[in-house]
Amino acid sequence: MRGVLLYAPGDVRVEDREVPAIVEPTDAILKVAAACVCGSDLWPYRGLEDVDGPAPMGHEYVGTVEEVGGAVHGVAVGDFVVGSFFASDNTCEICRAGYQTHCVRRQPGAATGAQSQYVRVPLADGTLVATPGQPGPELIPSLLAASDVLGTGWFGAVAAEVGPGKTVAVVGDGAVGLLGVLAAKQLGAERIIVFSRHADRQALAREFGATDVVAERGDEGVARIKELTGGLGAHSVIEAVGTQESMLQAIRSTRPGGHVGYVGVSHDVSLPGQELFFSGVHLHGGPAPVRRFLPELIRLIWEREIDPGRVFDLTLPLEQAAEAYRAMDERRAIKVLLTTD
Amino acid sequence: MRGVLLYAPGDVRVEDREVPAIVEPTDAILKVAAACVCGSDLWPYRGLEDVDGPAPMGHEYVGTVEEVGGAVHGVAVGDFVVGSFFASDNTCEICRAGYQTHCVRRQPGAATGAQSQYVRVPLADGTLVATPGQPGPELIPSLLAASDVLGTGWFGAVAAEVGPGKTVAVVGDGAVGLLGVLAAKQLGAERIIVFSRHADRQALAREFGATDVVAERGDEGVARIKELTGGLGAHSVIEAVGTQESMLQAIRSTRPGGHVGYVGVSHDVSLPGQELFFSGVHLHGGPAPVRRFLPELIRLIWEREIDPGRVFDLTLPLEQAAEAYRAMDERRAIKVLLTTD
Structure with missing residues (x-):
């Protein structure tokens, strides 16, 4: 064969x-x-x-x-x-x-x-x-x-406790991130914000249920999420990349008491304990x-x-x-x- | 005054x-x-x-x-x-x-x-x-x-999703850890294992509801938890110290899909992303x-x-x-x- x-x-x-x-x-x-x-x-x-x-x-x-x-x-x-x-x-x-x-x-x-x-x-x-x-x-x-990819995006949404009435942000516009959008829609999210800079991926994200697209990344991206959520951050954030920048972007985009579902395979990530402690977020993820x-x-x-x-x-x-x-x-x-x- | x-x-x-x-x-x-x-x-x-x-x-x-x-x-x-x-x-x-x-x-x-x-x-x-x-x-x-201290130990137990039928481990035998034991008992835990090397604290932990005491720390402590839980790890682990060693001990003592509730104020902690990813645990905590x-x-x-x-x-x-x-x-x-x- x-x-x-x-x-x-x-x-x-x-x-x-x-x-x-x-x-x-x-x-x-x-x-x-x-x-x-x-x-x-x-x-x-x-x-x-x-x-x-x-x-x-x-x-x-x-x-x-x-x-x-x-x-x-x-x-x-x-x-x-x-x-x-x-x-x-x-x-x-x-x-x-x-x-x-x-x-x-x-x-x-x-x-x-x-x-x-x-x-x-x-x-x-x-x-x-x-x-x-x-x-x-x-x-x-x-x-x-x-x-x-669907199962992984779905797990990211479940790990992020996506549900009715919630605002969800998705870090990563690859297949897993896009299917995280689809999962969030299926699970009843009210608002779905996707981070993306690529027109084709933005278009597919919108077809899958994204309501907002943010092109900025890192701290600027976080600032945009805060603007869109009354200064609080998203209830649920799906992380589908696996880098230091994407993990911090996900954690910082989440409101205190909110949930980060991280499914991007982690590469060279080191999470600062004190920031995580004072963020008050829930963190769950891993291989779906x-x-x-x-x-x-x-x-x-x-x-x-x-x-x-x-x-x-x-x-x-x-x-x-x-x-x-x-x-x-x-x-x-x-x-x-x-x-x- | x-x-x-x-x-x-x-x-x-x-x-x-x-x-x-x-x-x-x-x-x-x-x-x-x-x-x-x-x-x-x-x-x-x-x-x-x-x-x-x-x-x-x-x-x-x-x-x-x-x-x-x-x-x-x-x-x-x-x-x-x-x-x-x-x-x-x-x-x-x-x-x-x-x-x-x-x-x-x-x-x-x-x-x-x-x-x-x-x-x-x-x-x-x-x-x-x-x-x-x-x-x-x-x-x-x-x-x-x-x-x-009670409110903080209680939050640690709630963040660790302590509940009936669960095995709980508590890292830290200070006031917060001991009251985490009390909280776990109140919340219906079936088995409560406390890490402690001090006779007076062990005694108080048992009065508060601890069923087992483990004197070992670090990897040896983790190995003891695994022995006590059929190789799987505890369902819920309350972390009440805030150091690198105690955080890793807590994460490694938790079974995949289990919950770490961390309430020890984080000092010089840096969590390795890849280990956290493949651990499959839930992490939640912060100032109670x-x-x-x-x-x-x-x-x-x-x-x-x-x-x-x-x-x-x-x-x-x-x-x-x-x-x-x-x-x-x-x-x-x-x-x-x-x-x-």
Whole structure:
């Protein structure tokens, strides 16, 4: 089969790889219908995270179950499934509390290598959710988004305690931030302010439910949020970048007693304790427990209530993965979908 | 009147000071019945915080209303009142959300100088709560505790989402940590583990409801918590110290999805973003909005359901304030009550 490998920063190749086989009785093998490039894939691509190349890439996937191990009972051969990016048993105490990304048997890198034609998914019963039937091709992008970016934006909104009557600010206009806007709208936010400087992303944010756009960043951006909220700050802020500047921008945009939901993978962030203490905000986030939200997200997509697949503004065949990475790195695309056949 | 002044680190003096007068129509003047020394007073006493001496000290107080400004209607001359350490209007949007320490009209240093015979309290209607009648002398220590350390320990427990069925760990065995134990018990915690190396504090913690004591600190302390919780960590951790070590100990003692309530005033703390991100914990805290809890705390004390005044293990006349600071600094006392007549 063909699969994407990152050899070194900037060096993406598509090569022949072994088709994965069942290893544990709890495994499933999927024929991948579509995969994509994640914002977090850009960290090693840009050399900001170590690469132990050649490294199989990709952790977002939808596809059809080809084979299951003897202990798999929740999904069957032929099912179309959406998976989460960490494998989890979905039965341990941590999973039952809704934190499947911290499952006591979690396998963080388990679905790594999803930018390929087949993928092995461990703990299939706890990781995969089948769709109600075979989806039409028009639903594939949205279901694929549910696998990570939608689930992550949704978790950011839930962690930020978004709800009716609240003013929400979103730091980051990548796919996760934009889908944080969509989640905030679905969860009943009254006002949704997105930080963005890119016309195409601003437009999509408004389609997803943003009511205001702020182009300023850092302290100037914070000042704008204060102006828009009677000097108090937003009730809920979704942080979808992961840098020092974005975290401080998120914390400072939040009113005392408000909530920051941070889902941008943290890179070189160090939070000043005293400022945090006197801010009075709630802070929660981390790798999103997408599995918690998948049944509801699949339902919303299946019933055409949401269309998160809109974040894919470029579709390329798997063979052109290198161009997919380049387009995202250069911000020519918000998110790239890779077709596998 | 007599009042405590800190001239420089280690240099506490009791001197004649002007009796305060009404400045704003929202002020009240109290005759202080009892005051005390706070753990946070030890930071400047130890030279770990700058002193702009001579500085009036003290922010915890109970007493009788002597005089009110023309705009005060919630308390009357003769009322016995408990106050919170930040003055707040208790009517703004932030106060109504329960964050009176972040009131848009807050006056953080307002009640400073409470270690004296009289004190001026701004925003009296929003800051003071009258007791149901004149308290007997046996209730004074507990009511005084409500003014800060009980309210702060209580907020730590609420911020840590303590509740029935939960395992709670408490970092810090000072008055706030011990009253965090009491709060956790009241809020229904199933198991309460306190970190402590001092026999007297361990004993009081057990009286307040602690079920387990852990003497180890840092990573060893975290390992003990993991052992006691099936490898998962506590559901709720109350942090009542404010150092880098105590914050990391609190975060690492908490299970993914669990809650850290941090109320130790933060000193030289810098939280590593990546560790926090992958911990999956909730973080909330800051200066406690004691005013939110005062009516309930006064009720519990008045009805003899709780006896937080037990944290005062030394009582001295105001004139011996220097010895009070020394006793707390040298850990000869958990908390010192100062009598004012």
